[in-house]
Amino acid sequence: MAGSLLEVxxxxxxxxxxxxxxxxxxxxxxxxxxxxxxxxxSGKTTLFNSIVGHHPIDAGAIRFQGREISTLRVSEIAxxxxxxxxxxxxxxxxxxxLQNMRISLPTREVSFFDMFARFSPEVDERAEALLEFTGxxxxxxxxxxxxxxGQQKLLEFAMALMAEPKLxxxxxxxxxxxxxxxxxxxxxxxxxxxxxxxxxxxxEHNMRVIMNLAQHIYCLAHGELLADGPPxxxxxxxxxxxxxxxxx
Amino acid sequence: MQESVRRLLPLAAIAVVxxxxxxxxxxxxxxxxxxxxxxxxxxxxxxxxGQMGYNSFGNVFFFGVGMYACAVVQRDAGLDxxxxxxxxxxxxxxxxxxxxxxxxxxxxxLRGHYFAIGTLGLGxxxxxxxxxxxxxxxxxxxxxxxxxxxxxxxxxxxxxLCLIVAVITFFTLRWLYAGRFGLAINxxxxxxxxxxxxxxxxxxxxxxxxxxxxFFLGMTGGLVGNMVGFIDxxxxxxxxxxxxxxMVLMAILGGKGTLWGPVIGAAIFHIxxxxxxxxxxxxxxxxxxxxxxxxxxxxxxxxxxxxRERRPELxxxxxxxxxSGPGRSG
Numbered sequence: 001m002a003g004s005l006l007e008v009x010x011x012x013x014x015x016x017x018x019x020x021x022x023x024x025x026x027x028x029x030x031x032x033x034x035x036x037x038x039x040x041x042s043g044k045t046t047l048f049n050s051i052v053g054h055h056p057i058d059a060g061a062i063r064f065q066g067r068e069i070s071t072l073r074v075s076e077i078a079x080x081x082x083x084x085x086x087x088x089x090x091x092x093x094x095x096x097x098l099q100n101m102r103i104s105l106p107t108r109e110v111s112f113f114d115m116f117a118r119f120s121p122e123v124d125e126r127a128e129a130l131l132e133f134t135g136x137x138x139x140x141x142x143x144x145x146x147x148x149x150g151q152q153k154l155l156e157f158a159m160a161l162m163a164e165p166k167l168x169x170x171x172x173x174x175x176x177x178x179x180x181x182x183x184x185x186x187x188x189x190x191x192x193x194x195x196x197x198x199x200x201x202x203x204e205h206n207m208r209v210i211m212n213l214a215q216h217i218y219c220l221a222h223g224e225l226l227a228d229g230p231p232x233x234x235x236x237x238x239x240x241x242x243x244x245x246x247x248x
Numbered sequence: 249m250q251e252s253v254r255r256l257l258p259l260a261a262i263a264v265v266x267x268x269x270x271x272x273x274x275x276x277x278x279x280x281x282x283x284x285x286x287x288x289x290x291x292x293x294x295x296x297x298g299q300m301g302y303n304s305f306g307n308v309f310f311f312g313v314g315m316y317a318c319a320v321v322q323r324d325a326g327l328d329x330x331x332x333x334x335x336x337x338x339x340x341x342x343x344x345x346x347x348x349x350x351x352x353x354x355x356x357x358l359r360g361h362y363f364a365i366g367t368l369g370l371g372x373x374x375x376x377x378x379x380x381x382x383x384x385x386x387x388x389x390x391x392x393x394x395x396x397x398x399x400x401x402x403x404x405x406x407x408x409l410c411l412i413v414a415v416i417t418f419f420t421l422r423w424l425y426a427g428r429f430g431l432a433i434n435x436x437x438x439x440x441x442x443x444x445x446x447x448x449x450x451x452x453x454x455x456x457x458x459x460x461x462x463f464f465l466g467m468t469g470g471l472v473g474n475m476v477g478f479i480d481x482x483x484x485x486x487x488x489x490x491x492x493x494x495m496v497l498m499a500i501l502g503g504k505g506t507l508w509g510p511v512i513g514a515a516i517f518h519i520x521x522x523x524x525x526x527x528x529x530x531x532x533x534x535x536x537x538x539x540x541x542x543x544x545x546x547x548x549x550x551x552x553x554x555x556r557e558r559r560p561e562l563x564x565x566x567x568x569x570x571x572s573g574p575g576r577s578g
Binding site for chain 1: 424426427428429431432434435437438439441442443444445446447448449450452453456505560564565566567568
């Protein structure tokens with residue numbers, strides 16, 4: 001699949017004697033929603049961290065829009081248009097929601113003086129529209145740290161959208177979210193993909209969510225790629241079922 | 249209109265007081281000028297320590313650099329008093345900023361306690377170097393040029409200069425905090441890794457914040473050297489145990505990470521300190537120490553921080569009754 005937005009080729013990562021990822025390859029074509037599943041400790045978050053440049057990889061290649069990025073730093077990769085959200089939600093907790101949104105504007109500033117730029121009314125309008133999209137409009141003047149975990153998760157999602165990424169890596173977007181809100185979240189993720197044209201790579205434990213959401217799924221187990229394919233095939237794959245039931 | 253009048257009224261009242269005070273109470277001019285220096289100390293410390301969350305104990309270094317550079321220019325350049333002062337302050341300020349950029353490149357890579365310890369060494373090392381460097385007077389210190397005029401004019405002149413620098417510092421920081429720069433350093437304070445993951449150029453923001461701090465400290469250093477008249481390396485220029493610690497305390501007392509907090513903290517701290525000196529002579533250091541303990545125990549968030557915990561709506565932190573924005577559909 002040449003020409004994918006994100007290409008991961010034979011990436012390995014070990015921590016001391018533990019092999020967290022062994023020769024993993026995957027593709028995220030532009031405009032798609034790709035899922036990444038696997039039992040706890042199978043190396044999903046490690047792979048995310050490798051992709052976004054959080055730690056160096058031991059072997060392999062990672063290309064974003066055809067460009068090798070495995071030697072770039074986190075903020076450089078982010079400025080190329082690839083963002084991630086965290087499993088343990090991370091927002092700027094002493095700042096209000098609106099401030100969190102404002103500072104999440106795309107950071108492709110070129111000149112030194114852009115550092116001191118003001119915020120235009122258009123920026124606030126877009127921030128408020130996105131807060132409304134995630135249902136946080138009424139709380140826009142609250143400090144992010146005073147909100148519930150689920151609301152912070154939604155805020156982090158809205159912040160990522162504010163930054164206009166080409167590819168968004170979501171680490172368990174529905175964990176800790178009220179079950180009745182999950183359907184709404186799936187709907188929103190699909191709209192983000194379809195309307196805003198943002199490609200998604202999603203780690204998810206909730207099978208119902210990932211089967212509804214993803215068009216293609218990769219399954220990891222023990223740091224290795226176990227299977228990949230469309231949701232129906234993954235659901236019926238005996239190796240995947242065994243891995244989740246602990247037979248592997 | 250009504251609203252803007254109500255907002256400007258307190259500022260106008262403050263302006264009248266600070267302009268009338270030195271004329272009405274000429275005996276207290278130097279003390280009042282020092283109050284503005286304290287305000288500058290607290291405000292500049294808060295840029296990096298409060299707004300950005302990098303607790304620095306070395307900011308006094310830039311103050312000393314500005315002070316020495318200015319005095320050396322005044323001594324050696326052979327200019328008349330006012331030109332020498334102007335050139336000296338300009339060069340002192342520039343040197344302080346350059347020093348901040350150079351040192352920041354190394355120190356700002358440290359985080360949390362490590363940064364605090366690293367900066368602590370900065371002030372101490374500078375004091376020791378200054379005390380043994382003959383070119384700048386070594387341990388004997390430097391005497392600044394004699395003011396051309398009587399002592400009353402001199403104190404008034406420096407009162408105005410300190411006031412002007414304090415006002416410029418306040419409004420510059422207010423402007424900076426309202427824009428992208430302010431939110432970026434707040435983001436670094438709250439979660440630096442997240443800020444990096446969002447693509448912010450954190451190193452650049454941190455260095456510039458440190459330089460902004462150094463800019464005003466260097467400028468103030470040049471003025472204070474001339475106001476005091478004698479530069480001692482350990483007790484005036486690189487006075488880590490007094491100025492260096494006070495700037496931290498004043499910002500914390502008022503509420504770090506707020507614009508008005510350091511101003512309020514500096515005013516309360518300076519006035520109490522002077523009262524202790526007047527009425528508790530001999531025990532003033534003990535009283536000051538007790539005050540510090542009380543501040544940390546009862547106001548760990550500072551006065552404005554304490555107020556924000558109790559009355560968040562005063563700071564605009566409230567839930568909007570409207571569920572959605574005007575003229576927009578979900």
